[in-house]
Amino acid sequence: MSFDSLILRRPSTAKLSPLLLAAGLFVGPLLLSTTTIADPAMLASADPGRVDAKQLKKCAKCHGDEGVSDDPEVPHLAGQSAAYMYKQLQDFKADAREGGRMNKTAKKLSDQEMADLVALYAGKSLPEEAGVSVPDAPALVSAGDAARGIDSCADCHGADGRGKKDKYEAPALAGMPKLFFTTTMKAFRSGERANDADGVMGKAAKQLSDDEIASLAGYYLALGKRKALPE
Numbered sequence: 628m629s630f631d632s633l634i635l636r637r638p639s640t641a642k643l644s645p646l647l648l649a650a651g652l653f654v655g656p657l658l659l660s661t662t663t664i665a666d667p668a669m670l671a672s673a674d675p676g677r678v679d680a681k682q683l684k685k686c687a688k689c690h691g692d693e694g695v696s697d698d699p700e701v702p703h704l705a706g707q708s709a710a711y712m713y714k715q716l717q718d719f720k721a722d723a724r725e726g727g728r729m730n731k732t733a734k735k736l737s738d739q740e741m742a743d744l745v746a747l748y749a750g751k752s753l754p755e756e757a758g759v760s761v762p763d764a765p766a767l768v769s770a771g772d773a774a775r776g777i778d779s780c781a782d783c784h785g786a787d788g789r790g791k792k793d794k795y796e797a798p799a800l801a802g803m804p805k806l807f808f809t810t811t812m813k814a815f816r817s818g819e820r821a822n823d824a825d826g827v828m829g830k831a832a833k834q835l836s837d838d839e840i841a842s843l844a845g846y847y848l849a850l851g852k853r854k855a856l857p858e
């Protein structure tokens with residue numbers, strides 16, 4: 628189950644930073660759909676050292692100085708897939724995702740600037756928190772549900788929830804804030820979010836109940852050894 632995900636908050640409360648992208652979620656109508664995949668050559672040429680300090684300061688307003696969010700509606704960027712984050716920025720730039728300020732911000736970034744930014748955040752680690760126990764994986768994670776045509780989450784996101792480097796470049800889910808996860812999944816389910824490659828995530832999410840989404844959210848939060856943020 629590919630979570631071509633992932634950002635932001637609800638339109639009425641969003642503090643949209645210039646890089647609210649990693650696992651990006653904005654619950655709003657999408658102007659276009661896209662199957663764009665990140666440019667490997669551009670990512671290979673990325674240099675985090677070129678990132679402007681002013682740009683990082685803007686990103687940090689919502690994502691934290693080290694890419695670790697303290698807001699349950701905002702995703703972590705630390706340790707997220709560079710290819711995934713790059714795609715989200717490109718989608719914002721092309722208006723393939725509605726993200727309020729994110730669309731305007733992405734339009735100001737060159738492809739190289741995007742690649743440098745995402746390389747910087749991908750190179751950071753999402754710190755683990757003490758006292759977090761990992762529960763048994765829900766069946767959807769390890770086996771999917773063949774009767775409903777749902778592949779296992781691990782097929783795309785890996786057994787460790789850190790994402791896999793394949794044609795979908797599925798994002799890391801481990802440690803993702805629960806509220807962000809559930810809001811994103813419901814946006815895919817309703818069709819409000821539709822920029823997933825080949826529509827893979829939307830097809831899977833449409834089959835899931837609220838309880839199943841909540842179970843997955845709790846599991847992946849714990850898998851990253853992160854505690855729930857106050858909502």
